Amino acid sequence: SATTKIDLRSDTVTKPTEEMRAAMASAEVGDDVYGEDPTVNRLEARAAEIFGREAAIFVPTGSMGNQIAIKLHTQPGQEVVCEARGHIVDWEMAMVSAFSGCHLRTVAGEQGVLTWDRIQPALSPKIYYRAQTGLIALENSHNMAGGTVTSPDIYEEIWCGARDAGIPVHLDGARVFNAATALSVGVAELTSGFSSVMFCLSKGLCAPVGSMLVGSRKFIERARSVRKMLGGGMRQAGVIAAAGLIALEEMPKRLHEDHANARLLAEGVAALPMVDIDLSTVQTNIVIFKVRGVSNVAPLLAKLKHRGVLGGSAAADQIRFVTHKDANQAACKEALRITNEVLNGN
Numbered sequence: 001s002a003t004t005k006i007d008l009r010s011d012t013v014t015k016p017t018e019e020m021r022a023a024m025a026s027a028e029v030g031d032d033v034y035g036e037d038p039t040v041n042r043l044e045a046r047a048a049e050i051f052g053r054e055a056a057i058f059v060p061t062g063s064m065g066n067q068i069a070i071k072l073h074t075q076p077g078q079e080v081v082c083e084a085r086g087h088i089v090d091w092e093m094a095m096v097s098a099f100s101g102c103h104l105r106t107v108a109g110e111q112g113v114l115t116w117d118r119i120q121p122a123l124s125p126k127i128y129y130r131a132q133t134g135l136i137a138l139e140n141s142h143n144m145a146g147g148t149v150t151s152p153d154i155y156e157e158i159w160c161g162a163r164d165a166g167i168p169v170h171l172d173g174a175r176v177f178n179a180a181t182a183l184s185v186g187v188a189e190l191t192s193g194f195s196s197v198m199f200c201l202s203k204g205l206c207a208p209v210g211s212m213l214v215g216s217r218k219f220i221e222r223a224r225s226v227r228k229m230l231g232g233g234m235r236q237a238g239v240i241a242a243a244g245l246i247a248l249e250e251m252p253k254r255l256h257e258d259h260a261n262a263r264l265l266a267e268g269v270a271a272l273p274m275v276d277i278d279l280s281t282v283q284t285n286i287v288i289f290k291v292r293g294v295s296n297v298a299p300l301l302a303k304l305k306h307r308g309v310l311g312g313s314a315a316a317d318q319i320r321f322v323t324h325k326d327a328n329q330a331a332c333k334e335a336l337r338i339t340n341e342v343l344n345g346n
């Protein structure tokens with residue numbers, strides 16, 4: 001099989017930059033369970049500042065960040081309203097139920113986007129014999145809808161409605177910097193009305209490990225205990241937080257390159273007669289498409305892999321390509337050439 005690998009399975013595959021590795025090697029560290037790791041403390045303070053929040057906590061994964069937030073916002077027996085293809089629905093091991101004891105009340109979005117008029121009907125009536133809605137959990141960008149983004153004006157209506165209903169709102173912002181880039185807004189403005197926000201340092205921002213949860217001081221204090229419950233109390237985590245600081249400071253400014261490469265891939269595959277793609281969903285670094293007459297893309301992914309292109313799937317019949325720092329424009333053009341060959345049966 002091909003030697004060079006163009007890895008478009010996800011932006012989770014990004015490797016740390018040389019600058020990150022140097023910072024990791026020389027990081028000042030301490031025992032973070034005692035709150036004594038200076039680098040983690042700096043990263044948490046910086047994240048809170050960037051998001052305009054009181055506090056932040058460094059967590060090993062985006063999944064843990066989401067599940068800590070859901071646990072804190074809800075009581076067992078409540079419902080969590082979210083979009084039907086959300087990450088917390090399909091990719092977090094049913095932890096909304098297993099850890100928080102809640103029921104997922106899923107709502108179909110338009111290209112993954114939930115507006116208030118779709119959310120409101122899914123909220124439980126305030127009747128004693130109905131499980132109550134404990135949380136509204138949203139995702140921006142929306143991964144399985146193709147990396148689609150939700151704009152601040154849509155959120156304004158949701159934040160207002162949720163506040164009137166007394167229901168907290170959490171954002172799974174694994175790729176919120178991608179969304180902010182596509183919308184040309186700052187992440188603080190895009191997320192200001194959320195009760196809590198999770199974002200990933202380890203995806204498009206290229207840190208090797210880590211995500212963060214931001215919110216009120218009280219919320220983050222409680223999050224620290226829930227993280228400990230999950231075994232997420234880390235020790236000299238400054239080694240990875242050092243990379244996170246660089247991810248936060250340096251990497252958002254290059255995300256537009258990933259978006260341009262996604263656009264290049266999308267328009268390239270869209271030109272193929274057997275490809276079914278909605279180009280309007282290609283708004284950030286994710287490209288999802290179907291191949292006419294193919295209900296299971298696994299064999300196609302195997303052929304691509306054999307020729308050096310690693311792709312993923314958003315569903316059995318949907319190929320997913322995700323662009324990132326380690327797949328530059330030349331690599332994406334080569335991946336497109338190989339994809340054309342494979343889809344044309346050559």
Ligand SMILES: Cc1ncc(COP(=O)(O)O)c(CN[C@H](C(=O)O)[C@H](C)O)c1O
Nearest residue numbers: 010012061062063064087091143172174
């Ligand atoms: C919206 C969103 N929220 C949360 C997470 C979880 O992040 P991690 O737990 O992997 O750090 C992911 C990871 N997404 C991964 C990927 O896209 O390859 C897989 C699907 O888990 C995500 O896309």
